[in-house]
Amino acid sequence: MLALLLSSLIAVYLLGPDLVSRFILSFQVPRRNIVQSRGEEVAAAIFIAAVPLAFAAAWAFAGGTLRREGGLDDLANVFSGLYSEKYFEANRQTFFSSLHAFAWMNFSLLWRLYLLVAAIGLAFNWLIKNYNRIWNRYRRGRLKPPVDFLLDSIVLPRISEWHVLLSGMRLPPGPFLLVADILTKSNTLYQGRIQDKMLHADGSLHTVTLASPRRFLREEFHLAQAASQQVGQVPDSSDYWKSIPGNLFVIMGSDIVNLNLKYIRQRPMSLRFNDSETEQTLSRLFERLEGTDQQQ
């Protein structure tokens, strides 16, 4: 019976908080796939439970609830009664009275523990969701070091690398596009804007969905290259992309050999740069357009 009770306590105090925190974090994004040994997993579970448990215990003590429900005598009576049948027979009345107090003491600790774990999990979710906004707001100010520390040590290790790479969580303000060149196992090169991604529960890449997909005509390009050696004119690779009709082109993660990711501002010409050539070209174009407008 004592072994059964200890197993139950380990389950509700160690494994439960770990399970709840994983569940809540999965609302926002799958966790990283961290390969851990059994010992490391137990150590991580103890750490995840220990901090909120310490706060839950302090909360229950400070409010006087824990002392009101029972004390160390009740714990001793319960464990002694479960360990020794003789003790149980001799102190049956005391045992059941202490068992009642023991149950309430655990209840008063457990609801606080799970509430804190849920609150911490939701706070992490909020940080993950607002990572981009927080990072952009504090990346140049005095608060940069503590914010960096918070994000790097607490938030990032809990997020799948694929989510970090395939989402806009670390981009400057403004609308961005994520364009990818994807080489598949069949040696076909695709390009398109990453519309969506699906991750496995362990954070690994399941699928990538491309918008405006196109396929590189490798054979035709090589033929043109070979022909150009005789003519002396190098073919332009941008002429050898074939558009694929449709806006939901799904590539399985298991088919991908490599990915070349390119983050691009949606309106690349919207910013003014310290580059007179750009300004001159655009101004000339604009003047020509205005001139045509006035003529009309």
Next chain:
Amino acid sequence: MNGWEMRRLLDLVDQNVEENELRLRGEILRFIKNHEDDVVDRLNREKSVKIPTSFGEFVLNLGDLRNRILNPIAA
């Protein structure tokens, strides 16, 4: 990968943004210079022009261009 390694990866994303911005802008400008008459004609007729780049096709709108020249945002 721990948080700091992830951070290095994110720094590479930052560099990627800057480099691609320069490359894409260069490709768009080259196209505009090489096909200026065609671009002007299309912008006049259709108010937008599709510019092919190695990143895919980008649409340059007349309204965006006007906004860009008259109300520029500093980079």
